[in-house]
Amino acid sequence: MSPAVNHAMQKxxxxxxxxxxxxxxxxxxxxxxxxxxxxxxxxxxRHTSELEAAARMAADAVEHKVVAVDLRSIGGSALTxxxxxxxxxxxxxxxxxYVPARNTIMLSIALGWAEVLGAADIYCGxxxxxxxxxxxxRPEFIEAFERLANLATRAGVEGAGIRIHAPLLDMSKAxxxxxxxxxxxxxxxxxSCYRADAQGRACGDCDACRLRADxxxxxxxxxxxxxx
Amino acid sequence: MSPAVNHAMQKxxxxxxxxxxxxxxxxxxxxxxxxxxxxxxxxxxRHTSELEAAARMAADAVEHKVVAVDLRSIGGSALTxxxxxxxxxxxxxxxxxYVPARNTIMLSIALGWAEVLGAADIYCGxxxxxxxxxxxxRPEFIEAFERLANLATRAGVEGAGIRIHAPLLDMSKAxxxxxxxxxxxxxxxxxSCYRADAQGRACGDCDACRLRADxxxxxxxxxxxxxx
Numbered sequence: 346m347s348p349a350v351n352h353a354m355q356k357x358x359x360x361x362x363x364x365x366x367x368x369x370x371x372x373x374x375x376x377x378x379x380x381x382x383x384x385x386x387x388x389x390x391r392h393t394s395e396l397e398a399a400a401r402m403a404a405d406a407v408e409h410k411v412v413a414v415d416l417r418s419i420g421g422s423a424l425t426x427x428x429x430x431x432x433x434x435x436x437x438x439x440x441x442x443y444v445p446a447r448n449t450i451m452l453s454i455a456l457g458w459a460e461v462l463g464a465a466d467i468y469c470g471x472x473x474x475x476x477x478x479x480x481x482x483r484p485e486f487i488e489a490f491e492r493l494a495n496l497a498t499r500a501g502v503e504g505a506g507i508r509i510h511a512p513l514l515d516m517s518k519a520x521x522x523x524x525x526x527x528x529x530x531x532x533x534x535x536x537s538c539y540r541a542d543a544q545g546r547a548c549g550d551c552d553a554c555r556l557r558a559d560x561x562x563x564x565x566x567x568x569x570x571x572x573x
Numbered sequence: 574m575s576p577a578v579n580h581a582m583q584k585x586x587x588x589x590x591x592x593x594x595x596x597x598x599x600x601x602x603x604x605x606x607x608x609x610x611x612x613x614x615x616x617x618x619r620h621t622s623e624l625e626a627a628a629r630m631a632a633d634a635v636e637h638k639v640v641a642v643d644l645r646s647i648g649g650s651a652l653t654x655x656x657x658x659x660x661x662x663x664x665x666x667x668x669x670x671y672v673p674a675r676n677t678i679m680l681s682i683a684l685g686w687a688e689v690l691g692a693a694d695i696y697c698g699x700x701x702x703x704x705x706x707x708x709x710x711r712p713e714f715i716e717a718f719e720r721l722a723n724l725a726t727r728a729g730v731e732g733a734g735i736r737i738h739a740p741l742l743d744m745s746k747a748x749x750x751x752x753x754x755x756x757x758x759x760x761x762x763x764x765s766c767y768r769a770d771a772q773g774r775a776c777g778d779c780d781a782c783r784l785r786a787d788x789x790x791x792x793x794x795x796x797x798x799x800x801x
Contacts, residue, residue, distance in 0.1 A: 414642035419686040446685030449725045453681040457674030458647040481725040489724050493717040497677045497709040 356380045356464035357510075358455045361409070363398030364537040365530075365557060366470035366513055369521050371402060372528035373512050374468045382462055383409040386451045388444065389417035394545035398536040412454050416444060448481035452490050452509065459507060460498045467494075471511040472521070487511045518560025526566055533569040546573040584608045584692035585738075586683045589637070591626030592765040593758075593785060594698035594741055597749050599630055600756035601740050602696045609634040610690055614679045616672065617645035622773035626764040640682050644672060676709035680718050680737065687735060688726045695722075699739040700749070715739045746788025754794055761797040774801035 357379035361367045374381050383403035385396055396411065403409035448471060455467045471482050480486065491509040495501030513521055525532060537557045538547035547554050549572045561568040585607035589595045602609050611631035613624055624639065631637035676699060683695045699710050708714065719737040723729030741749055753760060765785045766775035775782050777800045789796040 410646060412643060412646055414682070415640055416685060418638060418640055419682070420689050444685075445688035445727075446681055446725060449684060449721065450678070450681040453674055453678040454642070454647070456677060457644060457672075460673035461648050480727060480730045483724065486721070486724045489717070489721040493677065493714070493721050496711065496714045496717050497674055499673075499708060502708045 354378060354380050355466060356382060356407075356459075356462050357466040357468055358382050358384055358459045358462065358464050359406070359468040360451055360455055360470065361385050361399045361403050362470065363395035363402070363535060364470070364553075365525065365532055365535045365560075366472055366521060366537075367399070368402050368530045368532065368535045369525040369528065370468050370470045370512060371406070372525065372530050374466075374510075376528060379466065381406040382458070382464065384455050384458055385409070385411045386454055387411055387413040388447065388450070389415050392541050392543065394541045394543060395536045398534060398545055401534050402531075410458065412458075414450060414454070416447065416450070419445065446481070448479075448486070449490070452494075456494050456498065456507065460500060463500075465500060465505055466508050466510060468510045468512070470513055472513045473515060474517050484511075484514055487514065517563065518556050519563025522560040522564040522566055526564070532561075533571060537570075542573050544571075544573075546571045548573060582606060582608050583694060584610060584635075584687075584690050585694040585696055586610050586612055586687045586690065586692050587634070587696040588679055588683055588698065589613050589627045589631050590698065591623035591630070591763060592698070592781075593753065593760055593763045593788075594700055594749060594765075595627070596630050596758045596760065596763045597753040597756065598696050598698045598740060599634070600753065600758050602694075602738075604756060607694065610686070610692065611637040612683050612686060613637070613639045614682055615639055615641040616675065616678070617643050620769050620771065622769045622771060623764045626762060626773055629762050630759075638686065640686075642678060642682070644675065644678070647673065674709070676707075676714070677718070680722075684722050684726065684735065688728060691728075693728060693733055694736050694738060696738045696740070698741055700741045701743060702745050712739075712742055715742065745791065746784050747791030750788040750792035750794055754792070760789075761799060765798075770801050772799075772801075774799045776801060 357374050359371050359374045359381050361371055361383045383406040385399040387396055400409060459467050473482050473484060487509055494507040500507050536545045537553045539551040539553045540548040547570050558568055585602050587599050587602045587609050589599055589611045611634040613627040615624055628637060687695050701710055715737055722735040728735050764773045765781045767779040767781045768776040775798050786796055
């Protein structure tokens with residue numbers, strides 16, 4: 346939650362999902378001068394094209410690690426279970442695409458790796474505006490995780506502390522698209538769709554596709570998404 | 574962190590490692606009347622006898638789930654890596670058997686499952702006295718995790734909230750042994766040793782064996798451990 350400063354060659358763990366948000370976060374961490382250690386969590390996503398996109402966007406990171414944790418076995422989400430992904434828009438309450446505790450779990454794994462690497466900075470693409478229905482996408486969640494991280498680790502107890510960065514937290518999807526353009530992000534290589542096919546082509550109908558398309562439109566950028 | 578109350582037939586997720594501490598926690602959750610959903614996390618332990626012990630002790634739970642997360646891939650601990658397990662006693666600073674962010678990761682997965690089950694109570698065997706060198710075994714860590722859990726989930730935002738119970742937090746190993754005896758825990762079936770063999774027999778030399786043996790001695794209980 347600390348402001349943008351120059352972290353020249355300080356190691357950072359960056360959570361990379363393969364979607365447009367994490368592609369922008371990765372570019373922001375690079376711009377700040379971090380040595381980027383990219384982390385993807387294979388949590389039982391319906392399709393692997395997201396993780397393939399993550400590997401492409403992390404190609405020039407110091408390293409890219411994929412840690413598997415089978416969240417399908419605990420169930421509860423349209424993104425990992427046989428629950429229909431919503432396509433109708435409308436976002437009252439917590440959506441069925443919410444994966445229980447996903448951000449907590451992914452940040453925890455990032456924290457473990459940061460501790461091993463001696464990295465003090467963890468970046469994630471959590472965004473409060475468009476996903477306001479997800480409880481773990483709010484500023485108070487990020488603040489609480491940072492507090493926990495500093496109690497849970499050697500770095501917090503003996504060292505310089507851990508910082509959790511969520512630079513997109515208050516951005517709209519249009520602002521994220523514009524920031525990505527400024528940083529030269531190749532959005533065509535990213536996959537945001539909840540129902541992408543094996544080639545990573547988007548459905549164009551799900552809520553993630555809708556938000557993404559609205560973001561490019563709002564930023565006045567031609568939509569580079571590959572649709573099925 | 575809430576005090577002992579009667580939770581008759583309310584679901585609880587109980588983290589079960591196969592060691593003596595989590596066996597006692599399981600018995601405490603049962604005594605409080607919970608419908609127990611036991612959770613083991615396969616994080617790349619050196620041996621599987623611990624997880625086999627967990628399955629035995631959870632045999633009469635409503636269900637026992639094992640979720641795999643490969644912490645070996647992030648490295649950093651004598652419990653998952655090829656680092657020698659210490660046998661010399663002496664516990665200055667954070668020991669090499671500390672698995673980075675392990676309790677954060679295990680509690681996060683428990684939180685996700687609790688959310689799916691509609692369970693408001695999560696039990697873990699975290700213990701501050703004997704493992705004071707582990708930063709994620711302190712009361713302030715448990716409190717911070719409970720706070721995070723209530724920001725991260727539906728239950729926290731829309732429901733009755735999540736409680737994190739660490740009933741062994743302030744107990745000595747002797748007190749844990751005595752409490753387990755009172756509750757009828759079969760300690761011979763538990764595996765605490767860091768270097769247990771394939772049959773779950775203990776080495777008798779590592780710090781975990783030493784603490785455990787001292788615990789039985791302190792409680793005036795004959796040591797039921799199966800030694801190699």
